[in-house]
Amino acid sequence: MTFTPEALLETTGLPEKARRDIPRVMNRLLGQTFLYQDSETDKDDYYFTHRHRPIFTTLLALAGFTLLHDDYHRIFQVVSDFSYCHQRFKLDESLMIVVLRKLYEEQVEQLSLAADPVVTIGEVREEYRTITGKERDLGVGQYEAILSRLRRLGLIEPLDGRSLDARDSEARLRLRGSVKMILPVQTAEEMEAWLRKYRAAEPSDEDSDGNTN
Incomplete structure (x- = not known):
């Protein structure tokens, strides 16, 4: 038996067009980590993945990845089972993810929100x-660089048709459900453990890589 990608995909029993789409969608899942049902650019691939979820789960598992799904927010996430392909974040980026996660939980709990919470840059x-x-805040350039990366991941989304401007304290950000997935703590104690971990970091370590999954 010839072992080729085509031969492997033929065993799925899918139509030819669907078989052609699987490598592209897998590449997208691996490249952008999250796939959102409520995003116009993601929607078609989200539903394609949802329809053929067992196939994607199996193929990704062969490469050492796990396909996760948040049923409430309708988000797919791919997580590496090994350390080689984990997302790497600098200390300030990791701290910002903790900040967003904490704000997400506080907003949802206080306001009993059904939709994604919204916060301001100032908050x-x-x-x-x-x-x-820290006595001194990050600089504007540092904030914009960090928030821009987290925006590319899909964790945040500027509202009001604005661009991401860290100087505008009133600018509003939507916190996506993926904030919970990228830092899947379950209790306040776990959150405090994350904070203690990074508060204990030496100043010389602030440019070192962190890892959230």
């Missing part, structure tokens, strides 16, 4: 100062 900056205990 993000204030919470960052609070949890890090």
Whole structure:
């Protein structure tokens, strides 16, 4: 038996067009980590993955990845089972993810929200100062670089048709459900453990890589 990608995909019993789409969608899942049902650019591939989820789960598992799904927010996430392909974040980026996760939980709990919570840039900056205990805030350029990366991951989304401007404290950000998936803590104690971990980091380690999954 000739072992080729085509031969392997033929065993799925899918139509030819679907078989051609599987490598592209798998590549997209691996490249962008999250796939959102409520995103116009993601929607078709989200539903394609959902329809053929057992196939994607099996093929990704062969490469050492796990396909996760948040049923409430309708988001797919691919997580590496080994350390080689984990997302790497600098210390300030990891701390910002913790900030967003904390704000997400507080907003949902206080306001009993059914939709994704919304916060301002000012609230993000204030919470960052609070949890890090730093006397000085990050610079505007640092904030924009960090938030831009997290936006590319899909964790946040600027509202009001605005671009991402860290100087505008009133600018609003939507916190996506993927914030919960990228940092899947379940209790306040787990959150505090994350904060203690990064508060204990030496200043010389601030440019070292962190890992959230």
